[in-house]
Amino acid sequence: ALPATTVLLLLGAWVLVGFPLTVIGGIVGKNRAGSFQAPCRTLELYYIFATVWGREHYTLYGILLCVFAILLSVGACISVALTYFLLSGEDYRWWWRSVLSTGSTGLFIFVYSVFYYRNRSSMSGLVQSSEFFGYSLLTALVFSLMLGSVSFWASLAFIRYIYRSLKMD
DSSP states (O other), X not given: OOOHHXXXXXXXXXXXXXXXXXXXXXXXHHHHOOOOOOSSOOOHHHHHHHHHTTSSOOOOHHHHXXXXXXXXXXXXXXXXXXXXXXXXXXXXXXXXXXXXXXXXXXXXXXXXXXXXXXXXXXXXXXXXXXXXXXXXXXXXXXXXXXXXXXXXXXXXXXXXHHHHSSOOO
């Protein structure tokens, strides 16, 4: 517990120093900043879409394999952490939440495919559009199932490990 005078002193310091400096920094930053020009494309997903739909050739398969391994391991770690938070909050309904925690990445892939279709590709016509969105939906579903199952099995292994180490009296 802090005394009321200390709380008022800290609040006064923030109002008189911190807040005005934040506002002034925001104004100066807005006025001096130019338009952002990225030096290269930063989304690996763009190159994969461009390769699949015939615009470019992809040659970095080793890097793609490394990124895929990182995706699986990060998804498993995130799922274990979220399952731990659920169990710490005494919510024992972790099954579907572990699947959806990383399985929702498929939704991102489908949303990016809509963005790619509208802004990056020159596709048109009913047949080409239905083929693109059909394959994109299947790809998003496969990624959701794949990452969801990896997430579920990682959470299940974590649950079995922590409950195995409990002492029953």
